[in-house]
Amino acid sequence: MRKIIFITGATSGIGKATAKLFAKNNYDIVITGRRNERLIQLAKTLTETYKVDVLPLCFDVRNKVEVQAAIASLPEKWTNIDVLLNNAGLASGLDKIQNGKIEDWETMIDTNVKGLLYVTHEIIPFFIKNKKGHIINIGSTAAKTVYEKGNVYCATKFAVDALSKSMRIDLLEYGIKVTQISPGAAETEFSLVRFKGDKNKATAAYNGYKPLTADDIAPNIFYVANLPDHVCINELEITALAQANSTYFHKK
Numbered sequence: 111m112r113k114i115i116f117i118t119g120a121t122s123g124i125g126k127a128t129a130k131l132f133a134k135n136n137y138d139i140v141i142t143g144r145r146n147e148r149l150i151q152l153a154k155t156l157t158e159t160y161k162v163d164v165l166p167l168c169f170d171v172r173n174k175v176e177v178q179a180a181i182a183s184l185p186e187k188w189t190n191i192d193v194l195l196n197n198a199g200l201a202s203g204l205d206k207i208q209n210g211k212i213e214d215w216e217t218m219i220d221t222n223v224k225g226l227l228y229v230t231h232e233i234i235p236f237f238i239k240n241k242k243g244h245i246i247n248i249g250s251t252a253a254k255t256v257y258e259k260g261n262v263y264c265a266t267k268f269a270v271d272a273l274s275k276s277m278r279i280d281l282l283e284y285g286i287k288v289t290q291i292s293p294g295a296a297e298t299e300f301s302l303v304r305f306k307g308d309k310n311k312a313t314a315a316y317n318g319y320k321p322l323t324a325d326d327i328a329p330n331i332f333y334v335a336n337l338p339d340h341v342c343i344n345e346l347e348i349t350a351l352a353q354a355n356s357t358y359f360h361k362k
Contacts, residue, residue, distance in 0.1 A: 111190075112136055112137060112138045112162065112163070113136075113137050113138070113192040113193070114137065114138045114139070114140065114188065114190055114191045114192050114193070115128075115129075115132050115137050115138075115139055115140070115191070115192065115193040115194075115195060115335070116140040116142070116191050116193070116194045116195065116233060117129055117139065117140065117141055117142065117195045117197060118142050118143070118171055118195065118196055118197050118198035118225070118229055119142070119143055119171075119197040119198030119199065120139075120141035120142055120143050120149070120152065120197070121141075121143035121144070121145045121148035121149055121152065122148070122298065122299045123197075123296075123298030123299055123300065123324045124197050124248060124293070124296070124298060124324045124327050124328065124331075125141075125143070125195070125197040125198070126152060126324065127323075127324035127325050127327065127328040128195060128197065128324075128327075128328045128331050128332070129141050129152065129156060130156065130328070131328045131329065131331075131332050132193075132332060132335075133156040133159070133160040133162045133164070134160055135332065136160075136162065137162065137192075137193075138162050138163040138164070138165075138188075139156060139162065139163075139164045139165070140164075140165045140166075140167060140184075140188060140191070141153060141156075141164060141165070141166050141167070142166075142167045142168070142169060142171075142180070142198075143168065143198070144168065144169070144170050145168075146166075146168040149166035149167075149168055150166055152164075152166070153165075153166045165184075165188055167180045167181075167183075168180075170225075171198045171221060171225030171226070171228060171229055172217075172220040172221055172224065172225050174224075174228050177225075177228040177229055177232060178228075178232060181229070181232040181233065182232075189236045189240075190236070190240060191233060191236050191237070191240075191243065192242065192243065192244065192335075193243075193244045193246060193335045194229070194230065194233045194237075194243070194244070194245045194246065195246045195248070195331065196226045196229060196230060196245065196246065196247045196248060197248045198221060198225055198226075198229075199221055199222045199225075199226075199248060199266075199270075200217070200218065200221055200222070200300070200303050200304070201218065201263040201300065201303065201304040202214040202217045202218050202263075202303065202304060202306075203304065203306075204259045204260075204304055204305070205259055206258070206259055206261075207261045207262075210261065210262065214262070215262045218262055218263055218266050219262070219266055222263075222266035222267065222269070222270060223266050223269045223270070223273075226247065226270060226273065227273070230245060230277070233245075234281070234286075237281075237284065237286050238284050238286075241284070241285065242285065242286075243284075243286045243287070244286070244287040244288075244289065244335055245274075245277060245281075245286065245287070245288045245289070246288075246289045246290075246291060246331060246334065246335065247270055247273070247274045247277075247288070247289070247290045247291070248270075248290075248291055248292075248293070249267055249270045249271055249274065249290045249291065249292035249293075249345075250267040250270075250292050250293060250294075250356075251292055251293070251294040251347060251349060251353070251355055251356040252264045252267045252356050253267035253268045253270060253271040253292060254271075254292070254347070254355060254356065255355045255356045255357055256356070257356050257357045260356070264356075267292075270290065271290060271292075274288055274289075274290035274344075274345070275290075275344075278342075278344060287342040288342070288344070289334045289335075289342065289343050289344060289345065289346065290344070290345045290346070291327065291330060291331060291334070291345075291346045291348065292345065292346070292347045292348065293322055293327050293348050293349070294321075294322060294347075294348065294349030294350060294353045294355075294356070295315070295316065295321045295322060295349070295350060295353055295359075296321055296322035296323060296324065296326070296327060297316050297321045297322070297323055298323070298324050301313075301315045301316070317361065318352075318359075318361025318362050319350060319352035319353070319359060319360065319361050319362065320350060320351075320352065321350050321353075322348065322349070322350050326348070327348060330346055330348060334346060
């Protein structure tokens with residue numbers, strides 16, 4: 111029987127790259143996201159290329175009712191989940207706190223914190239019942255050092271950091287692994303979303319250095335998910351060579 115990974119935010123970036131890598135290594139995949147056309151296309155690609163089973167679930171992690179309904183609809187086979195990748199997350203806007211837009215704050219809090227909690231809350235019972243499981247949360251270097259105009263985004267990632275550590279403690283008695291992977295600057299759709307579709311601003315964010323890509327992060331997710339049963343990596347922080355932390359870069 112193949113192992114199963116459940117991935118949120120699978121339609122682009124780290125989620126999509128991870129889905130491809132795990133499928134290549136013979137995992138069955140539950141892919142989730144808001145963009146149904148992308149989900150269906152990704153499912154088709156993974157199925158045809160890697161001959162694995164793929165279940166697409168279209169829902170918004172911010173919507174508690176949608177999350178509950180989607181996960182409750184899982185056929186019995188798909189509840190035997192081995193790995194949950196809480197990847198769905200975003201930054202919205204880049205303003206000083208006094209100029210911040212409340213709708214941006216709510217989008218980040220609802221996605222990065224509440225969305226992660228909604229999904230995790232529904233998956234944990236499967237892990238407890240099956241006496242196995244691994245939660246992998248995508249954090250950020252922004253959870254370690256705040257930066258100018260990062261305010262609420264940084265706060266949400268500090269929350270992910272705290273939740274990851276708390277989950278590790280709370281789930282210890284059940285033998286459930288919890289890992290936080292904290293990437294630095296990665297050229298995905300992240301900046302495009304942050305700058306509301308402004309491609310010039312999104313591209314400029316990576317001028318002067320070579321950033322990470324989703325394909326740099328995915329192998330690390332695969333690595334931590336495939337260690338011996340008694341080994342748990344609690345946290346992994348990954349940056350481009352030119353980035354020391356969320357505030358220090360060497361740009362040419």
